[in-house]
Amino acid sequence: MSGHDHPLRPGETLRPVADHARRVADLITPRPPVRVALPDALGRVVVDDVHAPISLPGFDNSAMDGYAVRAADIAGATDDSPTRLPVAQDIPAGRTDVLTLSPGTAHRIMTGAPMPDGADAVVQVEYTDGGTDTVAIRRGVDAGTSVRRAGSDIAAGDLALPAGTVLGAPQIGLLAALGIGDVVVPDRPHVVVLSTGSELVAAGQPLQHGQIHESNGAMLCAALTAAGCRATALHFVPDDVEEFRAHLDAVVDSPDPPDLVLTSGGVSAGAYEVVKDALARDDVEFVKVAMQPGMPQGSGRYTTAIGRSVAIVTLPGNPVSAQVSFEIFVRPPLRAALSLPRDRPRTTAALTDDLRSPRGKRQFRRGVVETAPDGVLRVHPIGPPSSHHLRYLASANALIDIPEDADDIAAGESVAVLLLDDWARIPTPDDSARPQTSR
Numbered sequence: 001m002s003g004h005d006h007p008l009r010p011g012e013t014l015r016p017v018a019d020h021a022r023r024v025a026d027l028i029t030p031r032p033p034v035r036v037a038l039p040d041a042l043g044r045v046v047v048d049d050v051h052a053p054i055s056l057p058g059f060d061n062s063a064m065d066g067y068a069v070r071a072a073d074i075a076g077a078t079d080d081s082p083t084r085l086p087v088a089q090d091i092p093a094g095r096t097d098v099l100t101l102s103p104g105t106a107h108r109i110m111t112g113a114p115m116p117d118g119a120d121a122v123v124q125v126e127y128t129d130g131g132t133d134t135v136a137i138r139r140g141v142d143a144g145t146s147v148r149r150a151g152s153d154i155a156a157g158d159l160a161l162p163a164g165t166v167l168g169a170p171q172i173g174l175l176a177a178l179g180i181g182d183v184v185v186p187d188r189p190h191v192v193v194l195s196t197g198s199e200l201v202a203a204g205q206p207l208q209h210g211q212i213h214e215s216n217g218a219m220l221c222a223a224l225t226a227a228g229c230r231a232t233a234l235h236f237v238p239d240d241v242e243e244f245r246a247h248l249d250a251v252v253d254s255p256d257p258p259d260l261v262l263t264s265g266g267v268s269a270g271a272y273e274v275v276k277d278a279l280a281r282d283d284v285e286f287v288k289v290a291m292q293p294g295m296p297q298g299s300g301r302y303t304t305a306i307g308r309s310v311a312i313v314t315l316p317g318n319p320v321s322a323q324v325s326f327e328i329f330v331r332p333p334l335r336a337a338l339s340l341p342r343d344r345p346r347t348t349a350a351l352t353d354d355l356r357s358p359r360g361k362r363q364f365r366r367g368v369v370e371t372a373p374d375g376v377l378r379v380h381p382i383g384p385p386s387s388h389h390l391r392y393l394a395s396a397n398a399l400i401d402i403p404e405d406a407d408d409i410a411a412g413e414s415v416a417v418l419l420l421d422d423w424a425r426i427p428t429p430d431d432s433a434r435p436q437t438s439r
């Protein structure tokens with residue numbers, strides 16, 4: 001296939017992918033940041049520098065279960081000639097009184113328990129007889145042994161997390177340890193997903209001839225959630241313009257209006273293109289983008305009957321087109337609004353099979369990236385290019401990004417790939433035909 005595989009109307013041109021991406025990005029405005037409790041902070045970004053309000057550890061404490069001593073008192077202790085000390089105190093972790101060790105005595109102490117004043121080392125229980133009234137210590141230790149000094153991890157006032165840090169489990173652990181129970185993070189963009197099409201039936205409902213299960217709504221909501229957004233699925237509506245607008249007005253005029261409405265379907269050239277028809281009176285532009293899948297696209301602002309306006313992006317209905325369009329146009333600016341890395345990691349990989357791509361369109365093919373036994377990263381294109389092959393989409397861990405000006409690409413050539421790390425891949429029949437590799 002070479003040349004445009006798609007007839008264009010006279011004077012019609014295809015908009016470059018980058019231009020449409022910019023237009024969609026311009027529609028998305030970040031919300032003001034919000035303060036959230038740690039359980040809601042995972043995967044989000046701290047807006048401001050976080051300084052330690054306290055030191056960690058907060059007090060000198062024992063690193064071992066054993067005996068707090070003065071190192072000088074047990075300097076000569078050996079297996080053959082243990083030093084015997086009276087055990088004056090028992091200090092479990094959590095004891096809050098302040099103790100003082102008298103010279104020539106030991107305190108039994110547990111890991112994490114506060115060191116008594118006057119003690120300068122802990123000898124671990126393995127080097128003793130474990131006594132509770134008196135203890136026989138068989139090894140001398142240097143001062144400082146098994147003592148965790150106050151502030152040795154982080155000192156009060158130190159920078160704990162610089163602004164922009166993505167909060168993973170360890171960062172949330174550090175905040176909790178510092179006694180910080182909430183943080184200021186970018187608010188999640190609220191996106192309403194509206195699926196259109198009279199043929200669509202909810203999962204679990206029986207299908208009549210010509211009907212299909214609605215899948216774009218479920219898929220796009222999942223993609224939004226995975227990207228860090230708050231997604232609300234709107235029940236798809238029949239292909240009726242007034243019903244479509246009424247549905248949209250109800251959410252946009254609600255007390256929790258979305259930042260973005262994402263539709264799928266109803267934007268191509270058919271006789272019943274509800275999205276296109278319903279938005280004819282709005283500031284929404286419908287274009288053909290030089291991309292496959294994902295050629296028919298729309299974007300702009302929708303205004304409700306009472307004059308509220310919201311950003312709207314209309315994705316094509318074919319499932320692969322909808323999901324790939326989301327990846328290319330919608331996910332990056334939403335991630336930017338969350339101060340998260342906007343783009344998928346990109347790399348290059350050696351193509352395992354010949355590929356054909358329509359010249360004049362940037363093609364995103366589904367692929368499986370894997371490391372060959374020789375250590376070379378390679379990408380195996382899976383499934384045909386047409387945009388109803390949801391199964392192959394669900395089998396991919398990468399999108400192969402083929403430039404507009406390419407048509408035939410031979411096996412072995414290096415191609416650009418976007419790594420979709422949060423896409424779990426399922427095996428396909430192709431897998432058994434492929435040599436076993438890692439990744």
Ligand SMILES: Nc1nc2c(c(=O)[nH]1)N[C@H]1C(S)=C(S)[C@@H](COP(=O)(O)OP(=O)(O)OC[C@H]3O[C@@H](n4cnc5c(N)ncnc54)[C@H](O)[C@@H]3O)O[C@H]1N2
Nearest residue numbers: 195197214215216217265266267268269295316317318321
């Ligand atoms: N004469 C032309 N026909 C088509 C053109 C064109 O330029 N001229 N473009 C084709 C391309 S490319 C695409 S992509 C699709 C886009 O169509 P729409 O956005 O109008 O989407 P629909 O027609 O409503 O649906 C397309 C396809 O996807 C299924 N679909 C829709 N919504 C869902 C959903 N929520 N869940 C599951 N499946 C859905 C729908 O049943 C159709 O099979 O147009 C081509 N045609």
Ligand code: MOO
Nearest residue numbers: 293294295321387
């Ligand atoms: O451009 Mo469409 O999105 O191929 O199926």
